[in-house]
Amino acid sequence: MSTAHVQKLDRVVIRFAGDSGDGMQLTGDRFTSDTAAHGNDLSTLPNFPAEIRAPQGTLPGVSSFQLHFADHAVLTPGDAPDVLVAMNPAALKANLRDVPRGATILINTDEFTKRNLSKVGWDSNPLDDGSLESWHVHPLPLTSITVEALAESTTLTRKEKERAKNMFALGLLSWMYSRPIDATKAFLESKFGSKPAILAANITALEAGWNYGETTEDFSVRYEVAPAAMPAGTYRNTTGNQALALGLVAAAHRAERPLVLGSYPITPASDILHELSRHKRFGITTIQAEDEIAGVGIALGASYGGAIGVTTTSGPGVALKAETIGLAVSLELPLVIVDVQRGGPATGLPTKTEQADLLQALYGRNGESPVPVIAPRSPADCFDAALEAVRIATTYRTPVFLLSDGYLANGSEPWRVPTVTGLPDLRVENATSPNGEDGKGNPVFLPYKRDPQTLARPWAVPGTAGLEHRIGGIEKADQTGNISYDPDNHEFMVHTRQAKVDGIANTIDHLEVDDPTGDAKVLVLGWGSTYGPVAAAVRTVRNTGAAVAHAHLRHLNPFPANTGDVLAQYERILVPEMNLGQLAFILRGKYLADVRSFTRVRGLPFTTIELADKIGHLIEEITK
Amino acid sequence: MSIDLGLPHVGHSGIAGVPELPDDADRQTKRDFTSDQEVRWCPGCGDYAILAAVQGFLPELGxxxxxxxxISGIGCSSRFPYYLNTYGMHSIHGRAPAIATGLATSRPDLSVWVVTGDGDALSIGGNHLIHAMRRNVNMTILLFNNRIYGLTKGQYSPTSAPGTVTKSSPYGSVDSVFNPVSLALGAEASFVARTMDSDRKHLTAVLKAAAEHRGTALVEIYQNCPIFNDGAFELIKDVDQQQARLVHLKHGEAVTTGNDDAQQVLVRNETGGVSFVPAGEADASRVVTHDVTLDDPSQAFAISRLDGPDMTHVPMGVFRAVERPSYDDLVRSQVLAAVQNAGGPASDDDVSALLRGKDTWQVG
Structure with missing residues (x-):
């Protein structure tokens, strides 16, 4: 029995890395669930190639999952791992540069064969040549120990036994960080219930991993990370895609309307289609369309019929949907377009994150075609963003862009589950009766007669007697909606559509600035998924005694009404973005503000360190 | 008065579930379906005749x-909804079937019609057209085929005969054509028919059969464009010629053409295809009896291939009308079953349970 010393830590970053087929995402997911159940705050970053099974043992085939957990509020998945689990040479090589010297590396030595080493261009074995001396390395023959632990199974082939090695690693890590494994056992039972031999092998491997830590002398220290202090409530762990799907279900429930999703499979958005497809019980209809254009067309057709029409996609899909979104602008019908952004252009980096679709969402259509744009700031925030997108779409009868991204989509964090009755009331009325008179005083329906407050036109759905009318993508006469080529009418309608979208600013919160000392001269302004890294960097900078203000935009169109005033208050404004400065470009144009852009496009979130450095330099610059 | 297409009784009508006029309501007339908008097609356009036929026919549905x-796309024909006093959407080029799919699937109480043209449906919107037919969404698609792009002022379309000289093909078009009926049959369409703008009775009979059909009904309507492709169908409109060329399909009867003196009858030939032979020379065992209900579309397809750019034989009528579950019915029944099995529409508690999921923990 091990007499491992228990050491308390306030935070840990673990990265599991292996071949695409090694089950690293599953291992990470399970460790995350157990960590969440333990009460730590956490944030995760899955990172995997677009290829389902790239050639085994090669660098392109490496898949990893990083988890940051702590006894305090966690804002990012962590810059650098404290522990790397490397299942093969490729995983070690691909990840080593991120691992600080002195950190712990668990290595599956079974895979360090001459052949596998040469696949990644290593002539000598780093386990023997001293090149890993500055790290704390635990060499473990994970594959063979797992196979040995499963020696009694006569039904499984050696290959099948080897595949359980990820569970062995999970068991060992769970022991190291004092995580319970019961929930993972229950999970395995539900996953492999119909395959008893595979189930038994996975559970045996999981327990063997735990027992290995417990009984061998290899590990002298066990760690404990105490639960984080979080607001009281019921919590669950969620990814951004899942929260977004649940937000759409909740929005439809609160709107008391059916929801119709028209969607074409695309990474990294498909999980929303998958999730919503399961929720027919909630009146959700999902239609897997023949292409991206049909996906949005189906959603628009459903909206025309009175449902909440939603389409989910990524950047390449948005490009194809552009014309239909323009039609929705012209028809003035509700529509929610979820763009889970990924690296571009073209196919780009399907599984990696980026924020480079902002300008596409804002301007990627012909004509003056204003569309409200909102962006969630964290995986759990995707839930609230979905409700807000539906609110704007149905209240203003307009398409709305919801810009998530690959990091939010697949990353996860604990989410305090809201009370359904406390969610916004999203009910809006359909038109039921004529709203005007013709020249002779007879009641008529005017499809483009607007609500004076919102400038929204009536939502008059087919099946409503007396309101039969025709709408279309050709310019419409004010009020009647009849085809009109009149120059003054077109100018009026262009301005009116813009004014309607601008007016949404009346119903959104002012931009709030976090400036605890009130004397900061530098403002960091972010949007979307950069919230976590920016907040973490701001915290780091403040810990050095410097003052820095932080604000975050949820609404990218229209901006909160006080945005210009906020920008005017600071000597330096830093806008970090995972693009080449798209928000900064707009802020400069709209507010003539001297915004400094800080950009990275590596397919990965910002690190806290690089952001903190940048903020530090700006503060230095003006205090000189 | 009306033409008998000989179609068998339909089990589940295409308009089942759409609210009918109460018995004591005034009878609808063509005028009820005429909007207040001035019709803006060119003088002599075949679209006028089709509009009049549709406006005259709709009251029959009750x-x-x-x-x-x-719902329409873009093109001359796609202006159609503006002139009908129903709900209507003039959408974007080629996308009407997709938009109609969303509407039809979410609203079983609507009778959904798509109006499109040969460019709209077969070129820019080809993908949506074939997938609507494959899925068998309950809608009627009226494909006005004038074999030309009219609204863009006369370029060749996917149905323009090879060699057609237009502004974009001054040396003659080298494109091969789509036969819309063959295409629809290949795309698993459950109802496929062809009719003509100038034959009001036939057009009305086909519209009626199409509306009765549950699932996607594709109706190709030959339509003359007097400006850019005038006389495209003259060979089959000309009274002297049409009798020898038109093949009026009637379910349950032999497929014939020609007048009484020179009647020809369709027979299966040895290579698996079909061809016309003089009625007196036909081997009775090889005579093709038209059957719209055949699950195997091969015979309907063979009949559709009689047609070619030279219009020697042009089949008119219903090629295929088979019963197949419609997509929207299937989608709705899955949702309905899920709701019913869960005890009715979701309550706040049901949504709460969904949000919580299986793995929660308490803080505080």
């Missing part, structure tokens, strides 16, 4: 007018 919706 449906509440507000439950009828026409």
């Amino acid at each position: 449906l509440k007018r507000e439950n009828i919706t026409f």
Whole structure:
């Protein structure tokens, strides 16, 4: 029995890395669930190639999952791992540069064969040549120990036994960080219930991993990370895609309307289609369309019929949907377009994150075609963003862009589950009766007669007697909606559509600035998924005694009404973005503000360190 | 008065579930379906005749007018919804079937019609057209085929005969053509028919059969464009010639053409295809009896291939009308079953349970 010393830590970053087929995402997911159940705050970053099974043992085939957990509020998945689990040479090589010297590396030595080493261009074995001396390395023959632990199974082939090695690693890590494994056992039972031999092998491997830590002398220290202090409530762990799907279900429930999703499979958005497809019980209809254009067309057709029409996609899909979104602008019908952004252009980096679709969402259509744009700031925030997108779409009868991204989509964090009755009331009325008179005083329906407050036109759905009318993508006469080529009418309608979208600013919160000392001269302004890294960097900078203000935009169109005033208050404004400065470009144009852009496009979130450095330099610059 | 297409009784009508006019309501007339908008097609356009036929036919359905919706794409024909006093949407080029799929699937109480043209449906919107037919969404697609792009002022279309000289093909078009009926049959369409703008009775009979059909009904309507492709169908409109060329399909009967003196009858030939032979020379065992209900579309396809750019033999009528579950019915029944099995529409508690999921923990 091990007499491992228990050491308390306030935070840990673990990265599991292996071949695409090694089950690293599953291992990470399970460790995350157990960590969440333990009460730590956490944030995760899955990172995997677009290829389902790239050639085994090669660098392109490496898949990893990083988890940051702590006894305090966690804002990012962590810059650098404290522990790397490397299942093969490729995983070690691909990840080593991120691992600080002195950190712990668990290595599956079974895979360090001459052949596998040469696949990644290593002539000598780093386990023997001293090149890993500055790290704390635990060499473990994970594959063979797992196979040995499963020696009694006569039904499984050696290959099948080897595949359980990820569970062995999970068991060992769970022991190291004092995580319970019961929930993972229950999970395995539900996953492999119909395959008893595979189930038994996975559970045996999981327990063997735990027992290995417990009984061998290899590990002298066990760690404990105490639960984080979080607001009281019921919590669950969620990814951004899942929260977004649940937000759409909740929005439809609160709107008391059916929801119709028209969607074409695309990474990294498909999980929303998958999730919503399961929720027919909630009146959700999902239609897997023949292409991206049909996906949005189906959603628009459903909206025309009175449902909440939603389409989910990524950047390449948005490009194809552009014309239909323009039609929705012209028809003035509700529509929610979820763009889970990924690296571009073209196919780009399907599984990696980026924020480079902002300008596409804002301007990627012909004509003056204003569309409200909102962006969630964290995986759990995707839930609230979905409700807000539906609110704007149905209240203003307009398409709305919801810009998530690959990091939010697949990353996860604990989410305090809201009370359904406390969610916004999203009910809006359909038109039921004529709203005007013709020249002779007879009641008529005017499809483009607007609500004076919102400038929204009536939502008059087919099946409503007396309101039969025709709408279309050709310019419409004010009020009647009849085809009109009149120059003054077109100018009026262009301005009116813009004014309607601008007016949404009346119903959104002012931009709030976090400036605890009130004397900061530098403002960091972010949007979307950069919230976590920016907040973490701001915290780091403040810990050095410097003052820095932080604000975050949820609404990218229209901006909160006080945005210009906020920008005017600071000597330096830093806008970090995972693009080449798209928000900064707009802020400069709209507010003539001297915004400094800080950009990275590596397919990965910002690190806290690089952001903190940048903020530090700006503060230095003006205090000189 | 009306033409008998000989179609078998339909089990589940295409307009089942769409609210009907109450018995004591005034009879609808063509005027009820005429909007206040001035019709802006060119003088002599075949679209006028089709519009009049549709406006005249819709009252026959006996449906509440507000439950009828026409969705169109872009092109001359796609202006159609503006002239009908129903709900209507003039959408974007080629996308009407997709938009109609969303509407039809979410609203079983609507009679959904798509109006499109040969460019709209077969070129830019080809993908949506074939997938609507494959899925068998309950809608009627009226494909006005004038074999030319009219609204863009006369370029060749996917149905323009090879060699057609237009502004974009001054040396003659080298494109091969789509036969819309063959295409529809290949795309698993459950109802496929062809008719002509100038034959009001036939057009009305086909519209009626199409509306009765549950699932996607594709109706190709030959339509003359007097400006850019005048006389495209003259060979089959000309009274002297049409009798020898038109093949009026009637379910349950032999497929014939020609007048009484020179009647020809369709027979299966040895290579698996079909061809016309003089009636007196036909081997009775090889004579093709038209059957719209055949699950195997091969015979309908063979008949569709009689047609070619030279219009020697042009089949008119219903090629295929088979019963197949419609997509929207299937989608709705899955949702309905899920709701019913869960004890009815979701309550706040049900949504709460969904949000919580299986793995929660308490803080505080």
